[in-house]
Amino acid sequence: MTSPMTTSRQGDILILTSDNPPVNALSNAVRQGLQAGIEEAKNDDSIKAVIITCAGKTFFAGADITEFTKGMQEPALPTLVDQIEALDKPVIAAIHGTALGGGCEVALASHYRIAVPSAKFGLPEVKLGILPGAGGTQRMPRVAGVETALELATKGDPISATQAQQVGLVDKLATEGNLLAEAIAYAQEVIGQPVSRSSERPVTVDTAVFETFRKTNAKRFRGLDAPATIIDLIEQTAGKPYGEGVQAERMGFMKLIMGKQSAALRHVFFAERKASKIDGIAEDVQLRPINRVGVIGAGTMGGGISMNFLSAGIPVTIVEMAQDALDRGTATIRKNYEATASKGKMTTEQVEGAMGILKPTLNFDDLAECDLIIEAVYESMDVKKDVFGRLDKIAKPGAILASNTSYLNVDEIAAATSRPQDVLGLHFFSPANIMKLLEIVRGAKTADDVLATAMALSKKIRKTAVIAGVCYGFIGNRMLMPRQVEANHLLMEGATPEQIDKVHVAFGMPMGPFQMADLAGVDIGWHRDPTRIENIRDALAAEDRWGQKKGAGYYDYDEKRTPSNSARVAELIEEWRGKLGATTHDITEEEIMVRTFYTMVNEGAKILEEGMAQRASDIDVVWVYGYGWPPYKGGPMYWADQEGLKKIVEGLEKYGFEVAPLLRKKAEKNEKFSK
Numbered sequence: 001m002t003s004p005m006t007t008s009r010q011g012d013i014l015i016l017t018s019d020n021p022p023v024n025a026l027s028n029a030v031r032q033g034l035q036a037g038i039e040e041a042k043n044d045d046s047i048k049a050v051i052i053t054c055a056g057k058t059f060f061a062g063a064d065i066t067e068f069t070k071g072m073q074e075p076a077l078p079t080l081v082d083q084i085e086a087l088d089k090p091v092i093a094a095i096h097g098t099a100l101g102g103g104c105e106v107a108l109a110s111h112y113r114i115a116v117p118s119a120k121f122g123l124p125e126v127k128l129g130i131l132p133g134a135g136g137t138q139r140m141p142r143v144a145g146v147e148t149a150l151e152l153a154t155k156g157d158p159i160s161a162t163q164a165q166q167v168g169l170v171d172k173l174a175t176e177g178n179l180l181a182e183a184i185a186y187a188q189e190v191i192g193q194p195v196s197r198s199s200e201r202p203v204t205v206d207t208a209v210f211e212t213f214r215k216t217n218a219k220r221f222r223g224l225d226a227p228a229t230i231i232d233l234i235e236q237t238a239g240k241p242y243g244e245g246v247q248a249e250r251m252g253f254m255k256l257i258m259g260k261q262s263a264a265l266r267h268v269f270f271a272e273r274k275a276s277k278i279d280g281i282a283e284d285v286q287l288r289p290i291n292r293v294g295v296i297g298a299g300t301m302g303g304g305i306s307m308n309f310l311s312a313g314i315p316v317t318i319v320e321m322a323q324d325a326l327d328r329g330t331a332t333i334r335k336n337y338e339a340t341a342s343k344g345k346m347t348t349e350q351v352e353g354a355m356g357i358l359k360p361t362l363n364f365d366d367l368a369e370c371d372l373i374i375e376a377v378y379e380s381m382d383v384k385k386d387v388f389g390r391l392d393k394i395a396k397p398g399a400i401l402a403s404n405t406s407y408l409n410v411d412e413i414a415a416a417t418s419r420p421q422d423v424l425g426l427h428f429f430s431p432a433n434i435m436k437l438l439e440i441v442r443g444a445k446t447a448d449d450v451l452a453t454a455m456a457l458s459k460k461i462r463k464t465a466v467i468a469g470v471c472y473g474f475i476g477n478r479m480l481m482p483r484q485v486e487a488n489h490l491l492m493e494g495a496t497p498e499q500i501d502k503v504h505v506a507f508g509m510p511m512g513p514f515q516m517a518d519l520a521g522v523d524i525g526w527h528r529d530p531t532r533i534e535n536i537r538d539a540l541a542a543e544d545r546w547g548q549k550k551g552a553g554y555y556d557y558d559e560k561r562t563p564s565n566s567a568r569v570a571e572l573i574e575e576w577r578g579k580l581g582a583t584t585h586d587i588t589e590e591e592i593m594v595r596t597f598y599t600m601v602n603e604g605a606k607i608l609e610e611g612m613a614q615r616a617s618d619i620d621v622v623w624v625y626g627y628g629w630p631p632y633k634g635g636p637m638y639w640a641d642q643e644g645l646k647k648i649v650e651g652l653e654k655y656g657f658e659v660a661p662l663l664r665k666k667a668e669k670n671e672k673f674s675k
């Protein structure tokens with residue numbers, strides 16, 4: 001096998017280049033090549049400096065995650081980075097793309113770092129449930145300070161090359177496209193100077209920083225093992241010599257990597273990437289060009305959907321029926337952008353740039369210029385059919401026609417056109433400009449290139465997309481249904497809203513079913529007839545208890561939207577128990593778990609069996625990115641595997657549920673959903 005590492009000479013400079021696509025992961029072969037290069041530099045007096053660089057789209061994006069389960073092979077990354085640093089000739093890391101995790105650690109161990117302005121630096125290990133394990137927790141505080149190290153290592157978000165330069169992580173910025181030449185010139189400048197090793201620098205410690213950091217981020221880190229371990233580690237080793245520090249780092253790394261959270265988070269990492277692969281479609285399928293997107297409806301959903309494209313620089317034509325609705329929608333988009341700008345996350349030019357490519361119109365025919373048209377109108381089959389019939393008459397040939405329906409039959413909608421091959425569902429989640437998930441609904445006749453184009457576009461607008469089949473509620477909302485039904489039954493059988501919500505929050509969900517109803521609006525989907533009261537939800541809606549927006553729903557809320565238990569809701573529950581003749585019993589946590597979590601897994605198994613999801617891990621992606629399932633529990637199907645499918649089946653049977661055949665089969669065969 002040829003090595004991904006090549007060495008070349010430029011006078012007295014040795015250049016080590018990695019070419020390990022797609023992301024230059026620091027695989028065993030790369031590490032061997034790097035080690036051999038450093039060894040060569042050590043033994044050859046004619047070499048005066050070393051440059052470490054990468055070919056392709058990026059500098060090392062980290063350790064090779066696929067090797068984690070195989071155990072660490074020599075040369076291990078922690079050993080290698082120390083060898084790089086120990087060389088007594090200057091080592092210069094020349095960086096483009098993303099220097100992440102182990103890649104950032106290689107850069108930190110190098111004596112100098114030169115980067116192009118578009119480069120990014122980060123320690124994303126925490127997102128995989130681990131900590132930087134090749135000296136990152138020790139060198140980063142020494143190079144960039146404790147506060148930057150805490151930010152980078154516990155949150156995992158990258159910083160730009162300019163920010164990196166400000167904190168001392170980058171020594172020199174190079175011109176875009178001229179990195180190697182400028183790295184060589186830089187190397188020539190520093191040849192002969194004594195090398196400065198980051199591990200030998202002192203750490204400046206202000207002990208108050210750690211406590212403040214823990215407090216400020218308590219909510220964000222709730223339930224997660226890695227951030228707490230990282231903060232403790234940096235705090236405890238801050239005043240200690242590097243050697244002691246890396247030993248502690250190694251112990252922390254090993255503990256985390258063997259833990260359940262890291263296994264689940266790595267599952268989510270690969271599940272997300274797998275989700276973008278569409279079964280049965282040739283990889284080289286020709287994509288349709290999307291130069292302008294049309295959005296029908298300027299309400300909350302249509303506005304949010306439009307923002308995704310505008311932010312990605314794709315012009316949008318947004319259509320409404322009345323001028324005031326159009327003006328309101330446009331104003332909301334601007335307000336949202338300005339709010340982002342006021343937080344420093346966008347410049348005024350970017351706001352104007354996005355607004356400048358938005359074309360608001362009352363003329364439906366203006367959609368004729370669009371390559372993709374997304375309908376975000378009222379959720380009614382008749383209305384949608386009418387819209388698609390009209391679209392069929394005016395859309396250009398080959399334009400993709402999408403419905404943002406959350407439940408309705410996409411095939412029936414497609415049948416309202418003469419071009420069902422161009423129709424699909426694009427189910428965005430609210431708020432559509434923020435939520436990461438996109439369900440791409442594949443109709444019976446949707447063409448392969450239409451699906452592939454939608455998938456490619458989802459990447460451009462930074463969504464995590466999953467392919468779903470045509471069924472009521474697709475993947476996410478379909479699984480939500482049994483949970484809602486059971487939560488309501490549990491209320492009638494003796495539970496309280498807070499008791500059920502508490503179990504969900506303790507599990508790691510951001511909120512429970514009733515808290516979610518209050519946030520989304522108890523009135524959603526309500527028939528709006530106060531005389532027709534068929535269940536407790538109707539009763540709440542009829543009493544104007546629409547949730548947080550009205551200060552009352554399943555809970556009472558004060559001005560700051562702090563919830564408290566409601567005496568009125570307790571009365572209503574009693575009243576409804578009486579009306580339904582329900583007998584109550586003590587509801588245990590176990591019963592809540594089975595009836596509101598196991599039932600979701602059961603529905604997930606049916607979805608899989610019917611082919612409505614391509615793979616179990618896609619269902620996990622839907623729940624992690626669309627419904628706040630804690631990523632460190634891997635998603636419902638992965639979690640079910642960990643619980644044990646036999647236990648899930650027994651639980652479902654105990655409470656009288658019909659077990660999905662696929663779930664039963666897997667349990668009997670001792671199989672898992674995740675491969």
Ligand code: 3H9
Nearest residue numbers: 025061062063064065066077100101102124132133134273
């Ligand atoms: C670490 O470094 C630990 C050390 O501290 C200590 C060790 C002792 N390994 O995301 P994409 C694959 S932990 C193996 O679609 P993009 C990925 O699965 C690591 N494979 O591209 C996919 O494969 P496929 C810390 C990897 O352009 C393909 O590359 N680093 C790795 O949208 C393309 O990926 C990280 O956590 C990897 N490290 O985004 C960085 N990374 O084509 C993780 C990617 O078969 N990576 N693959 O589906 C990323 O964040 C993004 O991939 C990146 C590119 C931003 C780099």
